[in-house]
Amino acid sequence: MTASCGDKPSVGASLDDWLNYQLQLHTSEIDLGLERIGRVWKLLHPGAPDARIITVAGTNGKGSCVAFLEAILIAADFHVGAYTSPHLVRYNERIRIDGNEASDTDICSAFEQIENARGDTPLTYFEFGTLAAMLLFVQSGVDVIVLEVGLGGRLDAANLFDADGVIITSIGLDHTDWLGDDLEQIAVEKAGVMRAGRPAVIARPDMPASLHSVAGQVGAKALVRGHDYNLSVSGDEWHWQGNETAHHALPLPLLPGKHQLDNAAAVIALLDSMRESLPVNKAAIATGLKTVSLAGRFQQVGSNPLVFVDVAHNREAAAVLADAMRTHDEVKEWHAVASFYADKPIETIAEELRELISRWHIYVLKDARAASSEILQEKIRQGGVEGSIDAYGSFKQAVESARSAAGADGGLVIFGSFEVAGAALEYFSSKTL
Incomplete structure (x- = not known):
């Protein structure tokens, strides 16, 4: 010390x-x-x-x-x-x-x-x-x-x-x-x-x-x-x-x-x-x-598809996120861009969201504490996710692929560690809803 x-x-x-x-x-x-x-x-x-x-x-x-x-x-x-x-x-x-x-x-x-x-x-x-x-x-x-x-x-x-x-x-x-x-x-x-x-x-x-x-x-x-x-x-x-x-x-x-x-x-x-x-x-x-205002709490940042940003990075927060997603009946199919630190309960987070998210788009945070791509995929699978999990080299690649895949009538939720939400807010700050 x-x-x-x-x-x-x-x-x-x-x-x-x-x-x-x-x-x-x-x-x-x-x-x-x-x-x-x-x-x-x-x-x-x-x-x-x-x-x-x-x-x-x-x-x-x-x-x-x-x-x-x-x-x-x-x-x-x-x-x-x-x-x-x-x-x-x-x-x-x-x-x-x-x-x-x-x-x-x-x-x-x-x-x-x-x-x-x-x-x-x-x-x-x-x-x-x-x-x-x-x-x-x-x-x-x-x-x-x-x-x-x-x-x-x-x-x-x-x-x-x-x-x-x-x-x-x-x-x-x-x-x-x-x-x-x-x-x-x-x-x-x-x-x-x-x-x-x-x-x-x-x-x-x-x-x-x-x-x-x-x-x-x-x-x-x-x-x-x-x-x-x-x-x-x-x-x-x-x-x-x-x-x-x-x-x-x-x-x-x-x-x-x-x-x-x-x-x-x-x-x-x-x-x-x-x-x-x-x-x-x-x-x-x-x-x-x-x-009252607070960024990163199921905050809408885009439309066609609907895009929301959230800082959910534990099981309880994932359950709250799932409830918020369920209020959007108009969304045909949900996609997710997500990344986490290795010490987060990734498996239980995935478990809370597995019935809602059809396709996961993951990338690795630029931090020594970050979960690797292999760990992210393994833990998400352990959470009962059976759909596609696609890995990318950067946030930008993940979000652009996810937006394209979701389509105009789909939904995209970007969540995980605060760094994920921050990257999303920066990315969408220059774009219009």
Whole structure:
């Protein structure tokens, strides 16, 4: 766990220069723990940030919950900083203030301050980003900071900062090399973001028992879906009901998929529990629901054939993707462009989608962690896929072949690791629907 001797970027260095430097600094891309980043943060900003902090942890749904929180709080006239990861196209997506991405100049300035403060303390790429986001939020004087946990919770860099409220979105099998393959233990890790006396929304009624146990041990104020709040749908409206308050006739969320109601309901539950310090009225909630945006969540980017982009890379997310695909009865035949890291549950992802996707178009990510073409094909077959699996040398070749094969009345879903979704968004950015 030592820093490399790579040359520090010079004054005026580009954002890419800084990011490449960070990738060389640490012997491991992931190094969970709070001691190193905590030491550097104290040098940058002694004391806690003067803002309310909301932390979002879980397997799936984190990005959506952050987007809902951001949209609703901005609509309520709060000054909001939001930190998410990974990014799809631009690193700047990770750090937003009032919905606007931080500039290259501001991020590089934050990186330089961190570099000057850290001395010989090694920091990972993610830790650099977390510190930069927090530094920019503090310097901008935001009222609320919304943090998305990168991996797990208990030892994640975001957990350096005590949350005034948290949301645990879901618990599933992902990052098993780091978190294990036992849902109860994974839940314990994610519950590590809870704090005594602070609200902790448990967004699904079927969470592992260990999550509830930790909440009790910590003394967090658990708010459980189905017990402390619930939702119902009536036509093109929905209703949120808590133990003491309610919001009726809300507009359906702009984000696609019925699962987004679960995420929106969890966000409202948390904001309701924090209403004394963060007063948010129904009008702000409605505005946030109608204006929220989040790239790469069954996002339509093309037509003739219909083309959708999604970041599904575990079984639970694949099941949600399958539900979204089933709403398009007009699609004659579905094709897929997909690729994954080797540690992802490719077999179970394929199992969730095998009845929908007629033909798979795969390629290998340009990353040391990528699953090879042989592994991709083997795991997809193990998921029960009997149709064609065609391998290509690049994303461009895969997507162009898939679009041609799908035809005007077909559908194409591009999904997998964030790099896949990012490549799709870049590819289709210059094309019209």
